[in-house]
Amino acid sequence: MLDKFREGAQGPAAKIILGVVILSFALAGVGGYLGSSTDEPAAVVNGEDITRQELENAYQQERNRVEQQYGESFAAIAADPSFAQQLRSNALQKLVTERLTDQAIDELGLRVSDEQIKDSIRSMTEFQRDGKFDNDTYLAVLRQSGIQAEQFPEMLRQDMTRRQLLQAYLTSEISLPSEAQQIYRLQAQQREVRQLNLAVSPFLDKVSVTEQELEDYYQENKAGLQHPEQVNLEYVLLDAAAISEGISLEEGAVAAYYEANQANYKAAEKRRVAHILVDINQDNAEQEAQSLLEKVQAGEDFAELAKNFSSDTFSGENGGELDWFEKGVMDPDFEAAAFALEQVGDTSAVVKSEFGYHIIKLLEVEADQAAPLAEVEDKIAATLKHDQAMEVFYDKLQKLSEMAFEVPDTLTEAADAAGLEVKQTGLFSRANAQGEFAEEALLAQAFSEQLREEQLNSEVIELTPEKVAVIRVTDYKPQQVKALDEVKSELELALRRDKAMAAANEYADELLAKLVQGVDVTEELDEAQLSFTELATVSRMDPGASPEVARTVFTMVKPKADEVVRTKVALMNGDVAIVELHNVIEVADDTSPSETEVNQLSQFIQNTQADTSYQALLKLLQARAEISYPKAD
Incomplete structure (x- = not known):
């Protein structure tokens, strides 16, 4: 029956019907956007609405935060009838405060430029790989957080402008020496x-x-x-790492890849030099360095000059010789001069760095060369397996996604189509979820009322860019009071x-x-x-x-x-x-804090005053604002 249904679904008549259905939904959606919403806002702040959807999102975020904070005891807290009401009220007040702050920011004309936003994103360690910004990591982290790429810069801009307002208060506060003295005396009491x-x-x-x-x-x-609510899941897990482990490479594949990509496995050129350093703080340092260079050029022994005159006494004892180094290690000006020398024995002109004035002599050069295959074959094998695994991963992902949607009341066919296995978790609560099942994206689906009541497959849940899951709730135990x-x-x-x-x-x-x-x-x-x-x-x-x-x-x-x-x-x-x-x-009258202590205490006083002033601003904004809370229908 299912086969016939699928065949019919591919026919021209079915496609026409599907097109009409899609068009009706699209028109209904456009109408909804163009027409005015009849839902009353959760609050109106100086004429600006805070929608009920904004409140619901803020409430869910706050609820998740409290649940993560309290773990197993959260069920007991959430069982209190006033808990949800209080949490929702707190979330709404926070939204009102944020809206008032944003309005004040607009009124003051505070701005954060696009370049500042870009610099801030690039500097976030969450989006970096090997210490550098990585766009793929950036997009993956946002996907895992449920944030659209085009939304995040504006969210960051909003946060940075709010911090800009707070910083204005921090930098405008002052403290008197007498205040620091008073705090010091109280602390020393x-x-x-x-x-x-x-x-x-x-x-x-x-x-x-x-x-x-x-x-x-x-x-x-x-x-x-309370016993916390629990679910039992059927799930299908697709993991690129697991696929990679099962891949066997063809004989010669690693060697062939090595031959085609030798440039990627070259060791950087290394150089060994000797130098004479004249400390930058020494009187007439540049003239002294120039005088030493003339002696070198006149044929005097470089090693003896380094031993007798170099400010770098450690290397000077060895004729000024330094260890092997490659580009990106030394002072940029020193490095540029060292790598500009062409022949072993060549000597540079006087080179200035942050340390002083150098005369550099080239001793040895180790040219760049490809690393032996034996050194990199494991790395190449891992790369080849990963590349092949990702091809398989995306193929299986497409099949899994399609069948989980087409046959939503069972995972078996989706698993069979992707060559995967349907597994069971056993009953677990949010607090004792482990491994992949502790991921927030999966927990949100596992404990969603909609998925539970409809008993259908979830959408594909991205756990990491290379690991996804589809789940289905097969058993649910609601939160319940423990027996006496x-x-x-x-x-x-x-x-x-x-x-x-x-x-x-x-x-x-x-x-x-x-x-x-x-x-x-x-x-x-x-x-x-x-x-x-x-x-x-x-x-x-x-x-x-x-x-x-x-x-x-x-x-x-x-x-x-x-x-x-x-x-x-x-x-x-x-x-x-x-x-x-x-x-x-009490501390003795003739006892005084050190300059460092005075600075620390002054900063503490300024921070405290800034926080007090900021809180006063928020109260003033609330007092001046027109805030209403329309009742829900």
Whole structure:
């Protein structure tokens, strides 16, 4: 039946029908573009629309970013009903801020030239191969990112003009020496403290959990107890590297290629020279070099002159001789003069480089010559196999693409047409995807609602310029709440720990109150086997304490003479600490920061002020703007 259907699809009647269908779609599309859209925008900023498609794209990007950041725990975060709403709201506010910024840029007349855009693209390491810009790599990276080549320069221009605005604020801020001095004194300040740590673990044995409490805790925390959504895929993978491994070259192919392309395997010409250097900082350096050249030309021994007069004492000890070098290694002016010498024994005129003035003598020349076949045959074989593999790759790609589209409800025929194998992944989530299946382009297709519901083949997914895949979702398990029995033990431990932390905090509050009232708690601490640490001196640069304690210590009020200031600090591991501040040690009045420290502090102040000013600009733009958020239909 399928064969007959395909034969009919190639007939003239079918082609006429197909032409009519295509024309109707085209006209409908043109009408859609020419007609005004009835969809209300997500926001209107000073008369400019932010479309719902822009919002959807920004939301998906932000969602992907959060998912990559949190991994397995993302499912728990996303299960919160308010998560999507909050994320969408954040994405919309970011778009509004960007639109306001772009409008301000237009108003200020900030521009980035086409040449600046080109230079920026060429300098990006993502688009380079062997340290140089490579256009094929550039296009491949953009394809993998889902960005059209004509879109990227404008996206970059937009980003660069925004950074230009920020840079204007950075360069316009100043800081006074007195401000740097004040910051320095605060940074150099020290504080004398001691602390009492109350671990949560001793309180675990004092608390218990009932079945009802466990059930209630489970109900309250269901949002965080989720199995992530999972898919099982059928897939066909086309990999040029795998094809290359299976290719056997004909006998003599490597040698024939070598003979036809010997010019590509030539070793560059090398030269060995000696030189006499007169340091550029030496008085009358050029005249001294010219005098030495005259002595050489008069027949005096070059090696002896180098040994006695060259500023390059290392080579001078060996008559001025340098190691073999080829073009592209030495100073350009030195190199040009060295390669201009024609005969062994020839001496150059005085040559100026960034190091000084040179007199160069040619000692030996190793002409360019083809590398032996034995040295390059593996490289040639790899090139030939790759070239043949790419021919096969593109042929298979065309067949795979055509059949996956023509017979969309199975991968078998597409795989057979391309001589490939249909494989299964087994169930996996976004977080535990591995290898090719962790690629964002493939994940987006694998977990797309459309592909899942239609149960059809995906389009060809480019993983790299030489590796593609076509997938089909065969099984899907939605995100679902774990049963109580699955998580009972971990929930019981979490609930007991929560109770223990509450008990530790309650005891810390009681102890802190007694200390503030002047009650002697020595005996009580001894019974509980607790004690304060020895008085220690801490600084901002070297706190010598946990980050949370250090932050708290330097926010505490300076104690009066013969008094102690106390507070409670929650530690990151759940424990509690009581911190006592006994004294604040100021830096000596005659102590001043170094010039380097002043410059660093001034830069810090300027950056902080620039950021504050920039944020103030954004608030001003928002206050002056007309922003509306039309409701969705």
